[in-house]
Amino acid sequence: MIHAIDVHGHFGHYDRGGLSLRDRFFTGGIDTVISRARAAGVTLTLVSAIRALIPYRGDVLRGNEDACRAAEDHDEVRFWVVIDPRVPASFAQADAMLAHPRCVGIKIHPHAHEYEISQHGAAIFAFAAARRALVLTHSGDPGSYPEDFVAFADQYPAMSLILAHLGNSADGNPTRQVYAIQRAGAGNLYVDTSSASSMYSGLIEWAVGQIGAARMLFGTDTPLYATSAQRSRIDGAEIDDVARRQILHGTAEALLRQHARIDEGGLS
Structure with a gap:
């Protein structure tokens, strides 16, 4: 089995205040995330804490601390530090955590944190x-449609944006x-596969044909989505093995x- 790096994972209690069955389905501790990853041949999962993202009972600063501890305690985990631009202290926390050897970068979620990227993008991406x-960003909702990020990616070529x-x-x-x-001109814009839409017949294949596998990364959105299903979609995609390995x-x-989170000898 080709080994995989999951660039888009989460962990923790998914709580939007409704005590819904879906919230239970979307909940999973770090041990659950790791167990599902191992079963799917995922050797490394890059996570952000659900606690840092959801508005109900969420806490970006404490969530980032949770993610840091999860990465310190588990060799198969690295973490994204979440910035919520409405919480100025999250910038200072991110500045410190980016120096941690198991922090891979910055995660933002305009939709969950209820802001438009046009409002806060300059501050986030200059930082x-x-x-x-x-940087990994949620995309696909009003205020965070993919095209909303193009100008920022071009303006700040020193960062890379997924x-x-x-x-x-x-x-x-x-x-x-x-x-x-x-549309982006700086060559620093990428996409991950962590969507239910990835299950559409032909979408992965079409994307490879349009932008090439070197612009694509494997992601699952675990524990919200099944790691095994997301992995199987790439394994079964009608693409060649070179492209498959590139994505995985x-x-x-x-x-x-490129961003000094891995060296020639392996992961830091």
Whole structure:
């Protein structure tokens, strides 16, 4: 089995205040995340804490502390430090945590944190570029459509930006992430596969044909989505093995190396 790096994982209690069955389905501790990853041949999972993202009972600062501890305690885990631009202290925390050897970069989620990237993008991406950071962002909702990030990616070429959720869009348009990458001029815009839309027949294959596998990274959105299903989609995709390996781990390794989160001997 080809080894995989999952660039888009989470862990923790998913609580939006409704005590819904779906919230229970979306909940999973770090041990659950790791167990599912191992079963799917995922050797490394890059996580952010659900606690840092959801608005109900969420706490970005404490969530980032949870993620840091999870990575320190588990060799198969690295973490994203989440910035919520409405919480100024999250910038200072991120500045400190980016120096941690198991922090891979910055995670933002305009939709969950209820802001538009047009409002806060300049501050976030100037901060990231000054630190030559890798950034993962939610994409596909009003205020965070993929095309909303293109100008920022071009303005701040020292950072690299991964658009989460290939094919995801609130209006049902599965092309937005791919077309945003095609429009970007700085060569620092990427997409991960962590969406339910990835299950569409032909979407992975179409994206490879449009932008190439070197712009694509494997992601699952674990524990919200089944790691095994997301892995099987890439394993069964009608693409060649070179592209398959590139998506499963090659692009992630290249970006982690570029942003000094991996060296020639392996992961830091």
